[in-house]
Amino acid sequence: MKNIQLDITKATQFLQADAIAAYEPKVKAAQEALENGTCPGNDFLGWLHLPSSITPDFIGELNATAQVLRENCEVVVVAGIGGSYLGARTVIEALSNSFQWLLNDKKNPVILFAGNNIGEDYLAEMCAYLADKKFGVINISKSGTTTETALAFRLLKKQCEDQRGKDMARKVIVAVTDAQKGAARTTADKEGYKSFIIPDNVGGRFSVLTPVGLLPIAVAGFDIAQLVAGAADMEKATAVDVPFMENPSAVYAACRNALYAEGKKIEILVNYQPKLHYLNEWWKQLYGESEGKDQKGIFPAAVDFTTDLHSMGQWIQDGERTIFETVISIEQPNHKVLFPSDDENLDGLNFLAGKRVDEVNKMAELGTQLAHVDGGVPNMRLSVPVLNEYYLGQIIYFFEKACSISGNLLGVNTFNQPGVEAYKKNMFALLNKPGYEKESEAIRARLNK
Numbered sequence: 001m002k003n004i005q006l007d008i009t010k011a012t013q014f015l016q017a018d019a020i021a022a023y024e025p026k027v028k029a030a031q032e033a034l035e036n037g038t039c040p041g042n043d044f045l046g047w048l049h050l051p052s053s054i055t056p057d058f059i060g061e062l063n064a065t066a067q068v069l070r071e072n073c074e075v076v077v078v079a080g081i082g083g084s085y086l087g088a089r090t091v092i093e094a095l096s097n098s099f100q101w102l103l104n105d106k107k108n109p110v111i112l113f114a115g116n117n118i119g120e121d122y123l124a125e126m127c128a129y130l131a132d133k134k135f136g137v138i139n140i141s142k143s144g145t146t147t148e149t150a151l152a153f154r155l156l157k158k159q160c161e162d163q164r165g166k167d168m169a170r171k172v173i174v175a176v177t178d179a180q181k182g183a184a185r186t187t188a189d190k191e192g193y194k195s196f197i198i199p200d201n202v203g204g205r206f207s208v209l210t211p212v213g214l215l216p217i218a219v220a221g222f223d224i225a226q227l228v229a230g231a232a233d234m235e236k237a238t239a240v241d242v243p244f245m246e247n248p249s250a251v252y253a254a255c256r257n258a259l260y261a262e263g264k265k266i267e268i269l270v271n272y273q274p275k276l277h278y279l280n281e282w283w284k285q286l287y288g289e290s291e292g293k294d295q296k297g298i299f300p301a302a303v304d305f306t307t308d309l310h311s312m313g314q315w316i317q318d319g320e321r322t323i324f325e326t327v328i329s330i331e332q333p334n335h336k337v338l339f340p341s342d343d344e345n346l347d348g349l350n351f352l353a354g355k356r357v358d359e360v361n362k363m364a365e366l367g368t369q370l371a372h373v374d375g376g377v378p379n380m381r382l383s384v385p386v387l388n389e390y391y392l393g394q395i396i397y398f399f400e401k402a403c404s405i406s407g408n409l410l411g412v413n414t415f416n417q418p419g420v421e422a423y424k425k426n427m428f429a430l431l432n433k434p435g436y437e438k439e440s441e442a443i444r445a446r447l448n449k
């Protein structure tokens, strides 16, 4: 089977001829540090050989739990934030019908996401929607203490128990969390929920191929064995013994760092399929939380084309030249729509009659790439044969491996996220959380100045 392919030729034209090759020894060292567990953050390398270590029995256990939810729920709410949410949403939205929530075909439960914001209206409207639904909940939190998720789960648990009774609630609430610590674990054990463990050595943003992503994806009706198979094949294709220029993750990591060294501080991930919007969001967390530290790191931005060509296109074509783009291009759509001919041709579009819509999309993509390169924007292109579980697995692992190499090249600890604590500390101080008395006093004094 063909793999996803990375083309960097429209980026390297902005670099010295030997710029990518010069990274080979550094990339090799980064890969060896990962393999040998000698890189910073080496207690978070559980994702590295995760795909090849997932057994059919484990997939079977996940599918069996998914089946219980599928049989007993019209709606399943996935509660989680950041890495405990974005991977599942990426795959589910990429593979679902774009109008899934309107179809109401009862083949699959409706999947909703909660615990990823603190919007009161969002929660009120979701709870109102659930009021007459047979619903279940997957509560996902590695730490088990994240406020956004815990808040949503408290509401959902109560509503589920009130609506469906304690016994049924116990059947349709599943926890994915730490083996021992955190409130989500305590609640799951006390209530007797089915639970899955997030391995200690897999950080949130690298956890989509653990039950964090696999369980919700299975509940939504998708083939998690194929997702894992795609990731496992990419694990092989990016292994430490694969020659540098044949290893797409190595080349991508090298190219983005070479561009960064030339002042290209912002990378824009681009897709041409609305279903890939959440791949953008997942990728932003993966690269943003991994690399944005010690006052350095490429800023990960993202756009959905052609939609955003009509909003951000001007900036990309003509704004400050500090950007480069990485385009995800899906070679074959899953459906076929031909442009109809029209006798009156009032819109002047008969020149497209008989063509597939995707041909127009592809010419938009090519035309945009050429225009942006002409405008001084280096472009990489990741070509994906078709949007399915297998290739999403490849994409996920490709980006994870590249991120770990790239962070190492940048000289940061790819696997921590100390900066995220700052807002939490202030929020808890402002909310008078027990244990934050000193911080509460300090922050109030600052605000009253």
Ligand SMILES: O=P(O)(O)OC[C@H]1O[C@](O)(CO)[C@@H](O)[C@@H]1O
Pocket (backbone or CB within 6 Å): 081, 082, 083, 084, 140, 141, 142, 143, 144, 145, 146, 149, 204, 205, 289, 417, 420
């Ligand atoms: O799974 P948890 O512990 O709820 O964390 C969710 C997200 O929050 C962060 O820890 C940041 O606070 C992310 O790294 C993580 O993906």
